[in-house]
Amino acid sequence: GESVGLHLPTLSVQEGDNSIINCAYSNSASDYFIWYKQESGKGPQFIIDIRSNMDKRQGQRVTVLLNKTVKHLSLQIAATQPGDSAVYFCAEEAGGTSYGKLTFGQGTILTVHP
């Protein structure tokens, strides 16, 4: 049956703090990774992406780090704001015959307290 209620990892921070959201991926063939933000009742919103030939990429207030050795991805949000409160998903794509097929992680709930 379907799971009821949320049992996602959670992260609570104070406004102005830096946040780090982690994601472990399983497919060593994955070569493209995306972070999405999803607010309640809405579709996911693209934040930042990174390809496997990079280990770090920066955007506005966000940084994604990729460690292919341990298959780990992280999203760092600087100076976290209440508007950053949402569920954050990592997604991976293996390329090749799996091109276009994203596999999503379970998600992490970020709560920012003013």
Next chain:
Amino acid sequence: DGGITQSPKYLFRKEGQNVTLSCEQNLNHDAMYWYRQDPGQGLRLIYYSQIVNDFQKGDIAEGYSVSREKKESFPLTVTSAQKNPTAFYLCASSMTGNSEIPYEQYFGPGTRLTVT
């Protein structure tokens, strides 16, 4: 105003009825996707289409059907064969590159389907 539209936002059906969810995009994207999201879980891929008149099954295609007759439209039918159809359904689109040049997927606002 460019983007992806899904309608309706909420949909209610009786068990045993087929229902079709609409997805339209005016981003001129070649590729379109359908995902299902259940509480406390990530998105799971139902079907995807890289070009008009062609589509492939995703990870959970059983009980669903799609068509891609126009570039901007990718409707999803939830059939009575889908054993647990109540969920949040999300449509996405992207440019079509290749495995060397992937493109991010942009999502619509979703349709919440409740079957009783």
